[in-house]
Amino acid sequence: MDDFLKMIENNAKKSRQEPGCIRFDVLRDQSKATKFWFYEVYENTDAVDHHKTTSHYQSWADFKESGGTVSSVSHKADGEFIGNKAS
Numbered sequence: 339m340d341d342f343l344k345m346i347e348n349n350a351k352k353s354r355q356e357p358g359c360i361r362f363d364v365l366r367d368q369s370k371a372t373k374f375w376f377y378e379v380y381e382n383t384d385a386v387d388h389h390k391t392t393s394h395y396q397s398w399a400d401f402k403e404s405g406g407t408v409s410s411v412s413h414k415a416d417g418e419f420i421g422n423k424a425s
Contacts, residue, residue, distance in 0.1 A: 339372070342406060345397050346374070352394040353378070358385025360420065379420060 346364050353362040360379040367373035380386045389395055402410055 342401065345401055346376075349394045349398050350376075352392065353389060356385065356389055356392070358382065358388065361422075379417065 350362045350364050353359050358381040360381060361377065362379075363377040365375040365377065367375065378389075380389065401407070
């Protein structure tokens with residue numbers, strides 16, 4: 339768990355610095371301490387494609403490949419109303 343937390347914190351922090359990354363949140367499930375949700379929002383598919391070329395993304399891919407996760411499920415969606423501030 340310590341290795342995962344270090345790796346995913348680094349991934350989140352560096353992802354947030356990427357051009358086109360609107361947000362990258364790591365959430366821990368309240369009912370199961372070893373279950374996490376990643377909420378990532380990018381401006382477009384080019385930004386996602388760039389993200390997947392970075393070393394911090396590769397550290398996540400390597401972690402999964404090494405058996406560090408029980409499962410990993412992704413869901414893709416298109417943004418309708420995105421923002422952090424009321425308007």
